[in-house]
Amino acid sequence: MVALCPPLDAACACAQCGFGLCHLALFELKRRFYRRLWFVIEERKMFYFRRWMVLLVLLITLLTFHVGLAQNNNVLTVTKVDTSAYPQIQVLLSAPNGDLPDPSTIQVTEDGNVIAADQVEAEERRTGVAVAVLVDATRSMRGQGMPGSTDRMQDAREQAIAIAQALDFDTDLISIFAFHRDVVTVMPLERVDGGAVANTVNTAEVLGPIPDKPGGAARRPTVDDLLADERAFSSFSPAVSRAIDELTNPQTSDTYILEMLPRMQKVIVILSDGCDDTLDAPGTATCTIPLDVQTKLQDVIREGNLSIFSVGLGSTNANQSNPRPPLQADAGFRYASRFELLQLYAQQVPNSHFFPLFTNDPNQADALRESFRSEILEAMVNRGDQVIVRYTSQVGSAGQQRRIQINDATRQVRTQFEEPRIPPSVTIIGEQRGDQLLIRPETLYSQAPLARVDYYIDGNTVPIPGDPPMFALDLSHVEPGARRISLEATDQRGDRSVRSQELPVDVPVPPTPVPSSIFSPGTPDRELTFVEAMNLFLFNNIISLITLFIVIVLAVFVLINPRGRAAAVQVGSRVTGVIQRMTRPISATSSIGAAADFVLVVRQGGTIGAEYPLPNLNTYIGADPSLVDIVLSDPHVSGRHASVNREGDDLFVTDLGSTNGTLVNRQQLPPNTRVPLQVKDMLTIGGMTMECVWRGAAAQGPAVEPSSVAQQPTVAYQPGQNNGNN
Numbered sequence: 001m002v003a004l005c006p007p008l009d010a011a012c013a014c015a016q017c018g019f020g021l022c023h024l025a026l027f028e029l030k031r032r033f034y035r036r037l038w039f040v041i042e043e044r045k046m047f048y049f050r051r052w053m054v055l056l057v058l059l060i061t062l063l064t065f066h067v068g069l070a071q072n073n074n075v076l077t078v079t080k081v082d083t084s085a086y087p088q089i090q091v092l093l094s095a096p097n098g099d100l101p102d103p104s105t106i107q108v109t110e111d112g113n114v115i116a117a118d119q120v121e122a123e124e125r126r127t128g129v130a131v132a133v134l135v136d137a138t139r140s141m142r143g144q145g146m147p148g149s150t151d152r153m154q155d156a157r158e159q160a161i162a163i164a165q166a167l168d169f170d171t172d173l174i175s176i177f178a179f180h181r182d183v184v185t186v187m188p189l190e191r192v193d194g195g196a197v198a199n200t201v202n203t204a205e206v207l208g209p210i211p212d213k214p215g216g217a218a219r220r221p222t223v224d225d226l227l228a229d230e231r232a233f234s235s236f237s238p239a240v241s242r243a244i245d246e247l248t249n250p251q252t253s254d255t256y257i258l259e260m261l262p263r264m265q266k267v268i269v270i271l272s273d274g275c276d277d278t279l280d281a282p283g284t285a286t287c288t289i290p291l292d293v294q295t296k297l298q299d300v301i302r303e304g305n306l307s308i309f310s311v312g313l314g315s316t317n318a319n320q321s322n323p324r325p326p327l328q329a330d331a332g333f334r335y336a337s338r339f340e341l342l343q344l345y346a347q348q349v350p351n352s353h354f355f356p357l358f359t360n361d362p363n364q365a366d367a368l369r370e371s372f373r374s375e376i377l378e379a380m381v382n383r384g385d386q387v388i389v390r391y392t393s394q395v396g397s398a399g400q401q402r403r404i405q406i407n408d409a410t411r412q413v414r415t416q417f418e419e420p421r422i423p424p425s426v427t428i429i430g431e432q433r434g435d436q437l438l439i440r441p442e443t444l445y446s447q448a449p450l451a452r453v454d455y456y457i458d459g460n461t462v463p464i465p466g467d468p469p470m471f472a473l474d475l476s477h478v479e480p481g482a483r484r485i486s487l488e489a490t491d492q493r494g495d496r497s498v499r500s501q502e503l504p505v506d507v508p509v510p511p512t513p514v515p516s517s518i519f520s521p522g523t524p525d526r527e528l529t530f531v532e533a534m535n536l537f538l539f540n541n542i543i544s545l546i547t548l549f550i551v552i553v554l555a556v557f558v559l560i561n562p563r564g565r566a567a568a569v570q571v572g573s574r575v576t577g578v579i580q581r582m583t584r585p586i587s588a589t590s591s592i593g594a595a596a597d598f599v600l601v602v603r604q605g606g607t608i609g610a611e612y613p614l615p616n617l618n619t620y621i622g623a624d625p626s627l628v629d630i631v632l633s634d635p636h637v638s639g640r641h642a643s644v645n646r647e648g649d650d651l652f653v654t655d656l657g658s659t660n661g662t663l664v665n666r667q668q669l670p671p672n673t674r675v676p677l678q679v680k681d682m683l684t685i686g687g688m689t690m691e692c693v694w695r696g697a698a699a700q701g702p703a704v705e706p707s708s709v710a711q712q713p714t715v716a717y718q719p720g721q722n723n724g725n726n
Helices: 019-064 152-166 194-203 223-228 236-248 255-263 291-303 340-348 362-382 530-560 562-583 592-596
Strands: 077-082 088-094 107-110 121-126 129-136 173-179 183-191 265-272 306-313 353-357 385-392 401-407 412-418 425-433 436-445 450-457 481-491 503-507 598-604 611-613 618-622 630-632 642-647 650-655 662-664 674-677 682-685 688-694 715-717
Touching: 077 255, 077 412, 088 401, 088 412, 107 385, 129 152, 129 183, 129 236, 129 362, 152 173, 152 194, 152 265, 152 306, 152 362, 173 194, 173 236, 173 255, 183 194, 183 236, 183 255, 236 265, 236 291, 236 306, 236 340, 265 340, 265 362, 291 306, 306 340, 306 362, 340 353, 353 362, 425 481, 425 503, 436 450, 436 481, 436 503, 650 662
Parallel strands: 129 173, 129 265, 265 306, 306 353, 618 630, 630 715
Antiparallel strands: 077 088, 088 385, 107 401, 121 385, 173 183, 401 412, 425 436, 450 481, 481 503, 598 611, 598 688, 618 642, 642 650, 650 674, 662 682, 682 688
């Protein structure tokens, strides 16, 4: 049955078919209709979806960059913040429209602190501009150019030469690239020489007349012809990427370029009539910026020192585009110009400009070339003039971010820099403190505390270390007379300063040391008076009288109160201990003359020249008068700080576990370890340095019993007081 039914029409009017078959046929038609309708709707949805996605991508791209047509060119930009001489800062200011600020109106603020006007220097100077010229060398450049030109390639050559001739030989740099399927380096970045550039441009094969395509001009090219024709493709955007690399990181060893390029504004000039036309899509123009080039552009836009001047060659009108005779149009190629990509680059890079260089009217050609000169060439040259602002930054710590704001009368610009790591800077000063001359460093700036200061006398290469914490110079190590003293400082990071200027110093002869004594009546060339004799008697017997008085008091106390005997014995024991420490007799093995053999002479920190004799076999030094023989009233000295021991004619010094240590010749001693003390050695305890001096043994005699030796008094050092004779 079904096979006998004729084909179903829209009305299903077949009378022979049953009602059920017509019903099924109508259902099938409806199903197919709605399915087709669904596919159409989905296709329309996808069409609009794709359209909106393209618009969204374009919008995001435009928002990523500054739109050149809407930007305000009356702005200031920062080319570079130079911290190579930190804390001296140099900021290079540029004005894209050529309206540089008046140096006298410059105001600088760093981290919110206004720099005083007299601390800011500003001057206008030509620092140079670096230019990369990109010349389109594709087959479409055979198209019609300006009146009087053979083709657009001739226009490109003329403008490339004009660019070079407009630049300054002394300061500016130029590089030239051609692009077709590949990017060809015509001239790497070098100093401008207009004549040399003109010769290079006119003789470069890639910039010469464009040859006929493979197979001849009349034959339509095959795919093989296109693949064999390097002029059939355009590496427009790869050429822009190559130019950015050349202007930011040139492969050169020229010291002038490497030194000056970071201080220059950069300009890319593009001379072209089309868009990208890549190898994977022959004959298909792409007028969008590739993602990798967008990323590179964003980096240089952040730097704020790049402009793109795109120059459109030829006409967008197909009737004014074909080559002029005797040149022939190549079959299969269009010569109408497309400026979308040129305009896009100019729009998306701040302070850039697009200029169409074409007219078909010979009477307007000269005026158009003059406009090109003023809008492109002069704007390019003006990029090389900048205002250099100098001031001194406040030294803080390495790596700290510093924010700068610079204003003129109407504009302002902000930037920032990272504080570099620098060595300390110190100078040497001499100041009089009382009767002493103090030579010490004065820190001009330092990012870390000082750890060491070395002094150099009369240019000597062997330094004398300064004594912390002030790192002052111990003049006892310097020969008396006229001297020239300089210093170098090292901070706790190990960074060392440059040597300071020399300070002329007249080092005085040290005063003749006077033996320390508490009482020194009379002189050898006159007799003692009765009063002086009585004073001497009382002084020599004062200890005995005190002891006798204490014994009498204890005896009376015991006789009156027997219960106090135990207490009296305890008190007597303590008093006896104190008296023994005060009297501290010379050992039976010592001699009378030993009292004058060795002395410690103060060289720094106390009364210069004061002497402390070493009469005992064991002489204790410290801050507690009840425990030591030589008392040093210094907060850095322990109660019982050190001892000096004598064995024959040899001396030994021992640090008795002091808090701040003991030094011999600036070397710290290990605790509780005997170390030899030689003549002329420097013994440092607390803030005082003493020299071990041998006085000779002229008064030596036979050994005697301890009881027959006069007791030596404790010698006390008081800072700022004279410990010599009165």
